[in-house]
Amino acid sequence: MTKIxxxxxxxxxxxARTGHFGRAAESCAISQPALSIQIKELEETLGAQLFERGAREVRPTGLGEAVIARAREVLxxxxxxSEMVRAARDTLTGRLRVGVIPTIAxxxxxxLLPDLSDRFPDLDVQIRESVTPRLLTELGEGRLDTAIVALPVSDPALQEVAIFEEPLVLVEPAGATGPAPRNPQDLAGLRLLLxxxxxxxxxxxxxxCNLPGQRPREGLEGTSLSTxxxxxxxxxxxxxxxxxAVEVETRSADVRVSSFDAPxxxxxxxxxxxxxxxxxEQFTGLSELVLAAAQQDATAGDPR
Amino acid sequence: MTKIxxxxxxxxxxxARTGHFGRAAESCAISQPALSIQIKELEETLGAQLFERGAREVRPTGLGEAVIARAREVLxxxxxxSEMVRAARDTLTGRLRVGVIPTIAxxxxxxLLPDLSDRFPDLDVQIRESVTPRLLTELGEGRLDTAIVALPVSDPALQEVAIFEEPLVLVEPAGATGPAPRNPQDLAGLRLLLxxxxxxxxxxxxxxCNLPGQRPREGLEGTSLSTxxxxxxxxxxxxxxxxxAVEVETRSADVRVSSFDAPxxxxxxxxxxxxxxxxxEQFTGLSELVLAAAQQDATAGDPR
DNA sequence: TTATTATCATAAGAAAAAGATATGACGAAA
DNA sequence: TTTCGTCATATCTTTTTCTTATGATAATAA
Known part of the structure; x- marks a missing residue:
């Protein structure tokens, strides 16, 4: 049995539309016999007649009507x-699963999110917040589409693009005495929280901190920057x-923030x-959106 | 642009089901390159990639997922x-438009109708009651599927099958004097209603009545047998x-019914x-149902 | 690292499907 | 009856699809 x-x-x-083999063939841009044969073959594979051929006119049978209706749905x-694909080709559509590390998210x-849903209204963005190794695993397993992390990740299966350089800044108690530390060496003797x-x-x-070789004193650990x-x-x-993180995290804390000397x-x-x-291509475009979002915060850093 | x-x-x-070109090809009973090429061609006609080929696995893209879902619906x-046709092949389904003349209907x-819906539960029977010429016209125009009429109709485009012979009987006033007429000649001098x-x-x-040549007296006309x-x-x-018609029509009328001598x-x-x-084929089967229905009435006549 | 394996892509020729043109059959209309 | 319109059939050509053979690439094993 051949296939439909x-x-x-x-x-x-x-x-069905023309009620006429010749005109139907014309509308399909083929010859009349070609169309006749295809109709006949379909009738044979189905084992039932779909059209009643009169000398004067071609009429669908009752069954034919039902088949035609279904056929129209299928077509x-x-x-x-096609339309779906055309609509989705250059714009992101459907579900986009993005991983972000906790020190960025x-x-x-x-x-970022408002910009994103502004630019891609039909995009269903799903955020996964986790540490880099887990994000990379999920990326590799196809459970994420992309991730925003600190580079480099150096995975040969992954493509990475740098978006911007973000400075690290020092946070001290507001009542700290003396001048702010200007370089790693100044941190010696301070209790560093990590x-x-x-x-x-x-x-x-x-x-x-390790750059100059001196190890900071054993610090306490926190589960988040906020902590x-x-x-x-x-x-x-x-x-x-x-x-x-500066703007958000130091708003409600009694601390002094200072940046380091170059480098x-x-x-x-x-x-x-x-x-x-x-x-x-779309991800590259997306990275520009990320940069724009980051630059809304003056303290964020410089584009790469 | 080629067609899907x-x-x-x-x-x-x-x-999508197997996640593997080789196994997908096997499941389609073709070679792997044949499948690869068809997938590629579809992706080209759509202008978008549907599957992400990894060395380890084949995953649908987001767009691919959407296309696959649609494709499953289409399939x-x-x-x-096919199922619809198979189910409908030997049994009547859908709409059946039947014409019946008023002296039968x-x-x-x-x-007939209870038998019919008993035998073909899914059949939507539409009855058109009209005189033979109009029924034949509608049949020719495809507005009826079949008609139950008195034969012959002698239309070269139509197939006719005789189902039964129905006798004509005489109806006289109940108080009629003398013996019942036994042949056409006896009708002479009676007022015949037509x-x-x-x-x-x-x-x-x-x-x-005309058989023996003598014309019945000009009779009055009625619009129905009942009248x-x-x-x-x-x-x-x-x-x-x-x-x-005897059983139904003489039930509530004060009349005498008699049949004629042979012929x-x-x-x-x-x-x-x-x-x-x-x-x-189905119509032939249907004609048997008609015969059975007619024979439920003993006065109806004999099968042909 | 190097060899091996698994997997998908590509190439070339063979088989199958679909198409075109020419022609036949048949009923309707003239 | 003849002619015309219409669909079916026949034959050959073109296009599509398939198979087998082979290449490329990346993961796995040695």
Whole structure:
């Protein structure tokens, strides 16, 4: 038993519409015999006659009417596939699963998400907030489409683009005496508060402090930047936070914020996605949106 | 721009289901390159990538997911066409438009219709009651599927089957004096009531009476057999009615019914449909149902 | 690292499907 | 009856689809 083809359904539709083999063929831009044969073949595969051929006119049978109605639905469905794709081709549509690390998410997303739904109204953005290794795993497994993280990630299967350089700034208790520290060496002897293990920002902060070789005193750990800043406000120690976090986190805390002398410590914020993702172009566009969102915050940093 | 084919959608579905070109091809009983090419061609005609090819796995893109969902709907629709046809092939389904002449309809249909909906539960029977010429016109125009009429109709485009022979019986006022008429000659001098022009039964009655050459007295005309019998009951004259009508029409009228000597006058009841109708087989079966319904009435007549 | 394996893409020729032109059959209209 | 309109059939050509063989690439194993 041969299979029904869309071509046959298109011809059936034309024949139903025109009621005339010749004109139906013309409307399909083929010869009349070609159409006759396709109709006949469909009737044979179905095992039932769809049209009653009179000398004067061609009429669908009762069953034919039902088939034609169905065929029209099917053809419309196929057209909709084309339309759907055309509509979605250059714009992001459907579901976009974005991973963001915790030291970026609370500061970037409030600015990014409105822009995003403004630019792509039909986009259903799903945010996954987690530490870099987990995000990369999920990205690799296809459970995320892209992620906003600190670079580099150095995964050969992933494409990464840098978006901007974000400075690390120092947070001290408001009542700190003396001049603000201007470089890593000045941190010696201060109690440095860090995020707990797993956060890349912890490593970045540590690596800045470790630069001159002197290890900071064993610090307390916090689960979020917010917690760290609150701890600083309570006079427990000092901490480093990324520029973007300053505005939000120091608003309600009694702390002093200061930046370092050049070479300023920074981290590189960027986006990653699977190299074989077909959305490369859209992701690149998306990264510009991220930059724009970041730059709404003057303290965020400089584009790369 | 080439056109989307069902084949492509079937392959897309298989690829989505298996997540593997090789296994998808196997499930479609083709080679892997054949499937690869069809997928590629669909992606090209759509102008968008539907699957992300990893070395390890094949994943639908976001857009691909949407297309696959649609494709499944389309394929299901096509399957439903097959199922629909298969279900309808040997049984009558959908709408059946039946024409019946007025001198049959009121007596046959009350018996036929229950049998019919019993036998074909999904059949939507539409009855058109009219005189033979109009029924034949509508049949020719495709506005009726079949008609139950008195034969012959002698239309070369129509197929006719005789179902049964129905006797014509005489209806006299109940108080009629003397013996009942036994043959056409006995009708001479009686006032014969006839249906109005257009009814074939009028012509049949007339032709019976005319046989011996003597013309019946100019009779009054009635619009229905029911009217005629009532008129007879009122003593206005006599009339002929078909056997099937006896039970219904003489129940509430004060009349005497008698049949004629052999050769009894009869009319042939049969079915007609367009010769090129694909439902010939079903109509033949239907004619048996008509016969069965007619025979429930003992006075109806004999099968042909 | 290097070899191996798994997997998808590409190429070239073979098979199948679809199309065109020419022609036949048949009923309707003249 | 002849002619015309219409759909079916036949034959050949073109296009599409398929298969087999082979190449490229990345993950896995040695």
């Amino acid at each position: 083809t869309l071509r046959q359904l298109r011809y059936v539709e034309a024949l 419309r469905g196929v057209d909709e596939i 609370p500061y970037l997303l409030p600015r 995020l707990e293990e797993g956060h890349c920002f912890r490593d970045q902060a540590l690596s800045f 760290l800043v609150q701890m600083v406000g309570a006079g427990i120690g000092v901490t480093l936070i990324p520029g973007m 300023q410590p920074t981290r590189t914020i960027g986006m990653v996605w699977r190299k074989n993702s077909p959305l490369t | 084919t069902l084949r492509q959608l079937r392959y897309v579905e298989a690829l 299901r629709g096509v399957d439903e066409i 009121p007596y046959l249909l009350p018996r 249906l109005e022009e257009g009814h074939c039964f009028r012509d049949q009655a007339l032709s019976f 005629l019998v009532q008129m007879v009951g009122a003593g206005i004259g006599v009339t002929l009615i078909p056997g099937m 009894q006058p009869t009319r042939t009841i049969g079915m007609v449909w367009r010769k090129n109708s694909p439902l010939t």
